[in-house]
Amino acid sequence: MSNLLLQLKGLTKGYPGVVANKDVTFDIRKGEVHALLGENGAGKSTLVKTIYGLVHPDSGSMTLEDAPYRPADPRAARNSGVAMVFQHFSLFDALNVAENIALGMENPPSQRDLAAKITEVSELYGLPLDPSRIVGDLSAGERQRVEIIRCLLQDPKLLIMDEPTSVLTPQEVDILFETLNKLRNEGTAILYISHKLKEIRTLCDHATILRLGEVVGTCVPAETLARDMAELMVGGTLHVPERAPTEAGDVILSLKGLSAPAPTEFGTPLRNINVEVRRGEILGIGGVAGNGQDELLLALSGEMPTPAGMVSFQDKDISQMRPNGRRALGLLSAPEERMGHAAAPDMTLIENGFLTAETRMGLSKNGFLQWGKARAYAEKVIQTFDVRTPSPDNAARSLSGGNLQKFVIGREILQDPEVLIVNQPTWGVDAAAAASIRQALLDLAANGSAVICISQDLDELMEISDRFAALNGGALSEPRPAQGLTVDEIGLMLGGAHDMEVAHVEA
Amino acid sequence: MGDINIIFLLAAVIVASTPILLAAIGELVVERAGVLNLGVEGMMITGAVCGYIAGHETSSAVAGFAGAAVGGACVAAIFGVLTLFLLTNQVATGLALTLFGVGLAAMVGQGYSTDTQVLVPKLAIPLLSDIPAIGHIFFKHDLLVYISIALVAAVGYFLRHTRGGLVLRAVGENHEAAHALGYNVRLIRFGAILFGGACAGIGGAYISLVRVPQWTDGITAGAGWIALAIVVFASWKPGRLVAGAYLFGGVTALQLNLQATGLAIPVEYLSMSPYIATIVVLVVLSGSRGPGSLGKTFHASR
Structure with a gap:
């Protein structure tokens, strides 16, 4: 019993129109790396936000070291020993490293003491970092170090990492894993979210797989074929x-x-x-x-x-x-940033289709929009690329990231570039x-x-x-x-x- | 130029600059928290009329300025509720607030007349005020002048060296990250907005109680807009704010003196010179980066 760190029992969280988590139950042991696997939209983010106190579950309960655990906000979670490294870094570009770290701590020491502590911890874990540098000038890998060190300075019992390797080079990934292994050996539990099966097989002790908000399986990744895990995630053959x-x-x-x-x-x-x-x-x-x-x-x-x-x-x-x-x-292009660059968030899919396809698809005539053609084009993109949306009249903002991505890529591909x-x-x-x-x-x-x-x-x-x-x-x-x-x-x-x-x- | 007494001129510069400096330091805090409140002019003029009435009803300068601060903060609170909780657009709401404030002040001040006088105590700083010239320029002013400088220094220290200041800057820089770390973005911003309103109100009352001193419609004459511009000119840094406010105040005082000497330049050109100077400086110094979340609406759900 004593080696259980965090138990989740029947966590359910719904948003209007969707159930993000449904009766999620599993345990995290002390000193293990526990993988949380799932497709986008499987409810991983909602679940970890619940553990970190950003989201409050509709029903269900959590137990941390045999005591009821119900964090009201991230501050309460941090006080209980839960720390989190975000996928989209929660950093402030115009502030320096030490200031960024101080913002994530409850009672930070003076800036000078903190700088010394940052240097000490960063050397201990092989994550060199200059406390006085402005975060906006750092590489993605260095930004992640800021987040990790911010967590380590609080001696967490549970460290949550949301897709940590998506921005790292293979060598940086190796070194991150080295650091995580040291932490595990010191007794820190790590909840590791990813959809990269290779990584999970090398790093994680246990895995819980989510699909559509529900736990659909657990496994020991080292003993399970990557293909089997993938099919559990997808719920079909890949x-x-x-x-x-x-x-x-x-x-x-x-x-x-x-x-x-x-x-x-x-x-x-x-x-x-x-x-x-x-x-x-x-x-x-x-x-x-x-x-x-x-x-x-x-x-x-x-x-x-x-x-x-x-x-x-x-x-x-x-x-x-x-x-x-x-x-x-x-010569056509599809930029990375979906909202605001590839698509205008508050315009409909028809309008967004028109914006780049006007010239090549002949969607206007003498300066007037050809609404019928524009609608037909948007519908063709939606159908060909299986974009899930109630209708082409919906605003781009209302689509999930993955669906909008299918739309903006499909919109270019169908123009026959x-x-x-x-x-x-x-x-x-x-x-x-x-x-x-x-x-x-x-x-x-x-x-x-x-x-x-x-x-x-x-x-x-x-x-x-x-x-x-x-x-x-x-x-x-x-x-x-x-x-x-x-x-x-x-x-x-x-x-x-x-x-x-x-x-x-x-x- | 021979007719202008340079010592009196420089002393006048400081008096002309103080209301702008007060309004600007308030707006600087608001913008560092990521909120663009274009209603400074409306909050200033509301403060001017509230301060005037409160001061004359009680015959107390302290009550006058306190009333001005409360008046400015009340108008700012409307802005805060609209933009933070009802998620209205900050630019449009700020513009509306200015129109509202100017109208409200005109209505409240209409027909108000009084025989009493409010004296704002002057404070000649011992020893320093005895220095020839410099003593007269810097150290023989009313209390508010010193308070405004002290306030700028305090805000500078707060932003740079305290935990609260760091959190406030963080909220202005990236409100989503601040929310993710568990800071209450709305509450912090609401506090900043109230502070900005109170400062603008006191700045307005300085015009109606010290500088003019009487109540007339449109008494602030665009000082709120200048304060907004000076925040940008100062790159959101308190130290540079003093230079900006004194530059504008300096040109204002100088052109008034030039008008008095009967210079052969049409009065209209002289009157517009402070505004032109502000525009020129803004253009020359533009390009510095403001707080990352400035003017963006914050939804806790995203």
Whole structure:
């Protein structure tokens, strides 16, 4: 009995129209890494927010070390020894590291003492961090260190980690796992949320699988096949994208010495990017977030014009051309940020479809909207890509992230592009839908278009790319054939582990 | 220029700047908490009329300024309830608040007449005020001038060195992250808005009780808008706020003196000069980054 840390009994939480958690029951033991697995929308986030005091369950109870546990707010949760590292970091860009850490603590010491403590803990766990740096200037991996150290300074009994590896290079992942193993050996329990089965199999002691808000299974990951876990998550068999061997055709897009200053204060400048993209191929571009992915997409889509001669499409210099001109030529793009960049949140799907498809699909005539055609186009996207929405008249904001992602990608693919540039095409999309988006990209290339796929999901890039290149600090590595690349080679291309070191704690 | 007494001019600069400085330091706190309240002018003029009436009814300067602070804060509370709890747009609500405040003040002040006088005590700081010239410029003012400077210093210290100030900046920088860490975004913002309203009210009362001193419609004459502009000019930093307010006050006092000397420049050009100076400075210094969540509506559910 005594080695049980946290027991969840019958937790249920409903929102208008959906049940996020339904009768969720499981236990977390002391000193174990417990995985929480599930698709997007399976209710993982709601569950951990309940444990962290951000959400209050409709019914059910929790017990922490044999005492009833009902945190009123995150502060109460932290006082009870529960800490959380968020997926979308809860950090403040304009504040420095020490200030950010102080904000997550109950009774922080003076800034000078805190800085000394941060340095001490960061060295102990191999997470070097300068307390006086402004967080807005840090890489994604370094930001995560800020979050982790913020938690460690409070000696948590339970550390919740929400998709911690999605922004890390493979080397950084290894070092994170090293740190988590040390913590486990010190007796800290870790609730680890992910949908990356490989990681869970190497790291976790137990796993609980959620689907549609309910617990559908538990297992010992090391003894369970990844495929079985995936099918439990999805609730059916998983379709793996197939690729027909394609022959690379003529060069259609070429970048010569593409350089541009950072468009925003915390952006990355592009540095001398040279690459040629051919018809029928998929060029995969990997890299840790914040290394120039957004800027590269802006330069290619035409939102950020560059000096003449840097971007040419079928031997025509388009460096200064605006997005609509590029769309007319057949160069389309889908940016990473769905709300506010790819889609206007408060406009309907019909209007959002019109916004990028007007030129190529002939949705307007003499300056007047052709509502009938626009509606038909939106309906076609919804049907082809299985977008779950009551009707095309719904506002983009009302769709879940994964559904909206299917819509914005499908909207570009159905315009029959010559070149398609996508950034994080399957971010936040569940496995079945991700597979169908990848399949659509492969089909596009098979039909003679060129695809540039920027992603942080290396498995995705390896699955669909013909050639692979890495962005690091705004510079693009020499593309290499994707087949036969090892994880270590990719890690080195991504810029290695950014001076992280292995934890020094003796287990 | 020969007719202008430079010492009197500089002393006048400080008096002309004080109401703007007071309103601006309040708005600075509001904006650092992530709220853009464009109703400063409305809160100032409400404070001006409340302070005038409260001061004359009681013949007490302290009661006058207290009344002004309460009046300004009450109007600000309306803004707070609308934007924080009913989730209205901050820009539109702020503009409406200015129109409302100007109208309310005109109505309350209509026909109010009084024979009493309110004297705001002057405080000549011992020893320092005896220094030739400098003593007269800086150390022979009424209490409010010193209070306004002390308030700026206190706000600067609060934001930079206290836990409360750090939390307030965090809420303004990223309200979603602050919420996720368990801070009460609405409560903190509501407090900041009330503080901003009280400061604007006191600034308004300084005009109606000290600078003019009487009540007329539209007495603040755009000082609230200047205060808003100066917050941006100061890049949301209290120290620079003093420079901005004194620059505007300086140009105002200077052009009044130039008008008095009968310079051969049309009066209209002189009258617009403080505003032009503010615009020029704003353009030259633009580009600094404001609080990350400034002006955005906060929904606890997202």
